[in-house]
Amino acid sequence: MDGRGMPSSITITHDKLARLVGTPNCPLIVDVRTEEDFSKDPRIIPGSLRRRYAEVSSWAADLIDRKVVVVCHKGAKLSHGVAAWLRYEGVTAEVLEGGYVAWMTTGLPLVPEAKLPKRDNEGRTIWVSRARPKVDRIACPWLIRRFIDPFAVFLFVQPSEIEAVGERFGAAPLDVEGVFWSHRGERCTFDTMVEELGLGSPAMLRLATLVRGADTARLDLAPEAAGLLAASLGLSRMFSDDLEQLEAGLLLYDAFYRWCQDATDETHSWPSRKVGARDG
Template sequence: MPTLNSIPIDKLARLIGTPHCPAIIDVQTDEDFEADPHLIPGAVRRPFAGVADWGPEFLGRSAVIVCQKGLKLSHGVAAWLRHAGVPAESLEGGAIAWREAGLPMVPAARLPARDRQNRTLWVTRARPKIDRIACPWLIRRFVDPNAVFLFVTPSEVQGVADRFGATPFDIESPDAFWSHRGERCTFDVMVEEFGLGAIESLARLAVIVRGADTGRLDLAPEAPGLLAASLGLSRMYADDLEQLEAGMLLYDAFYRWCRDATDETHNWTSHRPSKPAGRA
């Protein structure tokens, strides 16, 4: 029987990656977290003792609170948040139960440093098409919902990264960590490095993105469609950030197809005109 004011791990797993996923807040003690420094996809770390200070930033959203075992820390923080007007639940079994269920976790060592507002900051080339929209979608849905993306002149990416403490991605540099590797595109690399490769729907989406981004449209029947939609968006929006917001919806749709609808077909058939009376 579910515990009062709690959410089962399988239910949260279905919400992760979707636009309506609640805020996932990891409040494990530093000692507990350092024993297994991984985060549930999309989770942010907050100190449990400071909930009265940071709680208001989640107003307008629902939240799931994660501690090591799903006991006093998560239930206490969830209660504080509800007091502050934030609908909040504790994750049943906590991080340990999530791990034991074999569900994916993001290694903290792969996360870039955060700014003063606790956001990761990324920079890439302006006028995105495929990888530079797909990667921000992946980051916001599975890594950091509050991530900030800067689109700049290609020649200035590294300089902006150095001056503003941003992490460059999808750039043409032999030293770039978050970029193409061999035949794999940057989206492939992020799925792997963030520990998300076991999510079957993401693995399927990665093949589609790779095919569209590298010109190998034969990799997946859906790759030409993604390429066409991506090029269309790039013509519709002069502002890169507006294009990113529109692209989020595009990748939400592709992800849900990959997860829930690959076996579904459109079964409507047109009706042939009836034959005129008296004709065979």
């Protein structure tokens, strides 16, 4: 493919990308910083994948049919070169203006890579939890897929097998007693992930309150917690397959997160009078 007909946009600003992060329409963010630059600040923009810029010819084909934003240290030669190569291969690719430094200096969220499980040979994080999820075990995978690793693998197994599966398959136990990613006091696993991963925006903290209320039977925490619980229990009865339930639950949490962002003040009511009726 010669690249003709590709969109003319080459760069994207950090504020525009920030509005897309966490949404289903967010481009795939590819971090191509050198190992030297990454080691100085081993954090990633939420949802980023780390890839070696010098090996772009070997992984470019994996991104066909996806929109991509390439990030290097300062948004210069590495990201522009990688983005140009991706466009040559038929990938819609843009460069983050100012790179990682611009994002960091603006104070936007960054995820500490050291807090995440060790990635597999394909760069994915792997998580294991109890089968038949309800609230926390859908909310946390949503958080991971949208803000941590879009290709994360989730293994739902019998409670008695979680520890062994985690050890044999390199999976981090999630929402299980006595592990790092779990409840802490009155706070649920979703709260733990938001805090540990530096994702505590106002919208995310509002959502965390709803999840906590629904997951810990504290429906008094927010009026919407009862609705989240009802929807979660309904989904658990609609699907016998945990992974199918998770896919459906992603849309549910997309909607609640969007509500937390900019729809909390909106109300809706049925018209109080007939259409066309005259005032007075």
